[in-house]
Amino acid sequence: MMEQELEAAIGIRIRKLRIEKGLTLDDLASASGVSRAMISRIERAEASPTASLLARVCAALGLSLSAFFAEEEQEASPLARRHEQQVWRDPETGYVRRSVSPPGTSSAVDIVEVEFPAGGRVSFPPHAASHGMTQHIWVFEGEMEMTIGETNHHLFPGDCLFMPVGEGHVFHNPTSKPARYCVVLNRSTR
8 A cells, every 4th residue: 555545444443443432622622632634634634643652542542553453454364474464553663564364354463574773763652541451562683672661672683572552662773773573462451
């Protein structure tokens, strides 16, 4: 999907989910901490949301980023070919997020491949909608620094970090080379 088409699809999806939940722009702005004007601009595809901003809006809508990007399909296929997988680029940091998992299946697990630029940093604030969800961060190439609360973890190729999602965390590439890693998100809240 082209970048402009994806921006339009993001805006349409946010508006649809907001209306389905009976939320006004003001309600969603209050729940997410994102200004009403910014949400309106995103819904009209006049602005590209950053990863952090989109995560706050998704949390206010009761969704993870993976669930937000999962395409709504009538019939789910157990196979997701690479060329069919949803790809999104964060306009602020340039990090690229590829939804690897086949969309629309009954699995509570989402697999996401991330290419994270050198020096990049993305903060995901705590959000109640994700409490109970967990994720594994598995580094393939480069290095990543993960901060969860006051705890920092420096990850190298082959390292895997298990962490809760809802407590908030920071992804940071402290090096001058890009990093590539996998996020395995478990949406079940046990």
